[in-house]
Amino acid sequence: xxxxxxxxxxxxxxxxxxxxxxxxxxxxxxxxxxxxxxxxxxxxxxxxxxxxxxxxxxxxxxxxxxxxxxxxxxxxxxxxxxxxxxxxxxxxxxxxxxxxxxxxxxxxxxxxxxxxxxxxxxxxxxxx
Numbered sequence: 001x002x003x004x005x006x007x008x009x010x011x012x013x014x015x016x017x018x019x020x021x022x023x024x025x026x027x028x029x030x031x032x033x034x035x036x037x038x039x040x041x042x043x044x045x046x047x048x049x050x051x052x053x054x055x056x057x058x059x060x061x062x063x064x065x066x067x068x069x070x071x072x073x074x075x076x077x078x079x080x081x082x083x084x085x086x087x088x089x090x091x092x093x094x095x096x097x098x099x100x101x102x103x104x105x106x107x108x109x110x111x112x113x114x115x116x117x118x119x120x121x122x123x124x125x126x127x128x
Contacts, residue, residue, distance in 0.1 A: 003043070003060060006096070010041070013105070014112060018043070033115060040065065040115040041108060044084070051081040051093050060096040062104070064111035077103070 010031060011017055018029035029043040042063045048055050063086050066074055074080050074092055079099030083091035094104055 003096070006043070006062075009105075010108070013108075014040075033112075033117065036117040038115045038117070040111045042086075046084055051084050051095065053081075053095070061093045062096060062108075063091050063093050064107050065090055065114045066092050066107065066110060067114070074107075079103075 031041040045058050048059045079095045081093040082088045084093045
């Protein structure tokens, strides 16, 4: 998928703009919820070996949050890898050159939902 097209689609779909917080990595884009600033995705260009691809060169990846109980199954799908530089129990890396576009947006939607701020009524409270 073309990176500039992806950025436009994310902006339109979630009504947010990419942020570029690191001077050392000016191409790394972070996507956050506007209300509470929590990330739901990060776009990076990394060495292929960083995500376990046995070849030289760089790949464009997007890290998204996923349900821990689904990560094992998801990682069996072409284009989905253990998260680069994130908690591998909660995040996955999507190789943008390999992953199906429909699945990419399905996983982005899931990550957006999983990282939403929960209202007090959604939180479970325990009384001791």
